[in-house]
Amino acid sequence: xxxxxxRRPGFSRRAQYGLFAGYVVAVAGILLGLALILMARxxxxxxxxxxxxxxxxxxxxxxxxxxxVRGVAxxxxxxxxxxxxxxxxxxxxxxxxxxxxxxxxxRITARENQRLRQLARLVEITPQTVAATxxxxxxxxxxxRLAIIDAGGNAGVRPGMPVRSPxxxxxxxxxxxxxxxxxVLLTDGENTVPVRLxxxxxxxxxxxxxxxxxDLRALAAGATPFRRGDLLVTSGTGGVxxxxxPVAVVTRVSGDxxxxxxxxxxxxxxxxxxxxxxxxxxxxxxxxxx
Numbered sequence: 001x002x003x004x005x006x007r008r009p010g011f012s013r014r015a016q017y018g019l020f021a022g023y024v025v026a027v028a029g030i031l032l033g034l035a036l037i038l039m040a041r042x043x044x045x046x047x048x049x050x051x052x053x054x055x056x057x058x059x060x061x062x063x064x065x066x067x068x069v070r071g072v073a074x075x076x077x078x079x080x081x082x083x084x085x086x087x088x089x090x091x092x093x094x095x096x097x098x099x100x101x102x103x104x105x106x107r108i109t110a111r112e113n114q115r116l117r118q119l120a121r122l123v124e125i126t127p128q129t130v131a132a133t134x135x136x137x138x139x140x141x142x143x144x145r146l147a148i149i150d151a152g153g154n155a156g157v158r159p160g161m162p163v164r165s166p167x168x169x170x171x172x173x174x175x176x177x178x179x180x181x182x183x184v185l186l187t188d189g190e191n192t193v194p195v196r197l198x199x200x201x202x203x204x205x206x207x208x209x210x211x212x213x214x215d216l217r218a219l220a221a222g223a224t225p226f227r228r229g230d231l232l233v234t235s236g237t238g239g240v241x242x243x244x245x246p247v248a249v250v251t252r253v254s255g256d257x258x259x260x261x262x263x264x265x266x267x268x269x270x271x272x273x274x275x276x277x278x279x280x281x282x283x284x285x286x287x288x289x290x
Contacts, residue, residue, distance in 0.1 A: 128242065129276075133155070135148070135150075135170075135269055144188060145189075147171070148182055149173075150179070157181045169193070169247050172184055172240060189210035193234065195216075197225055205219065209259075214260050226250050232260065234247055246264075248262050
């Protein structure tokens with residue numbers, strides 16, 4: 001049998017209780033609102049205290065809500081950054097590659113500037129320069145220590161002219177072509193250079209040993225003048241090498257002899273200059289007649 005169409009809510013007690021609770025809540029809300037309005041109108045201080053207390057109660061809830069909103073926003077940013085990571089990675093790799101190329105080019109430029117400054121300083125301190133050039137090849141066979149420079153007779157190079165680098169003496173020219181010349185290095189077994197000690201000026205000879213070192217022999221009789229670490233420079237005797245060019249450093253002393261190593265390394269020399277031979281030293285004045 002179908003229920004009647006004019007069925008009322010009162011037929012269900014649950015519905016009646018719910019309707020009654022709704023009326024009670026509505027009336028209570030109206031009364032609370034009127035009470036708050038009257039309190040704000042006639043007692044502003046008490047209403048302010050009530051509002052502050054309500055704020056204290058709702059502040060933690062507001063903070064939680066704000067943190068939740070920030071978390072959602074940061075999660076969105078994280079997802080966006082993750083999706084863009086591949087593109088950013090490609091851009092960073094391209095930037096690193098470009099920076100690396102620029103750094104290599106800057107190092108090459110700095111090195112070239114350093115070499116040019118060394119060449120300029122070398123030419124300035126050697127006014128008797130004939131030619132400034134490079135060492136293009138070197139040989140080391142048995143006792144022969146030779147090098148080839150990229151300057152010859154067309155540049156004014158002549159046999160016997162000394163060759164030096166910014167660090168010190170390299171050797172002397174042996175054979176000359178039109179555009180190149182062969183240089184006998186200091187360490188060649190047939191090369192002998194008159195030198196003197198920078199400390200005290202004692203004369204000596206630097207003789208090539210053929211193995212990359214120099215044999216040092218004192219010319220004055222008596223105790224050896226050499227000490228480990230002494231610097232030897234050209235003395236100018238013989239009219240081949242100008243005086244004052246650094247030659248070698250003493251590494252070992254044995255009796256009246258010593259050994260050392262050349263200050264200038266031809267394998268590392270970027271630029272060298274060919275010098276005019278030193279003029280011979282004037283003869284000593286004649287002794288006065290008795």
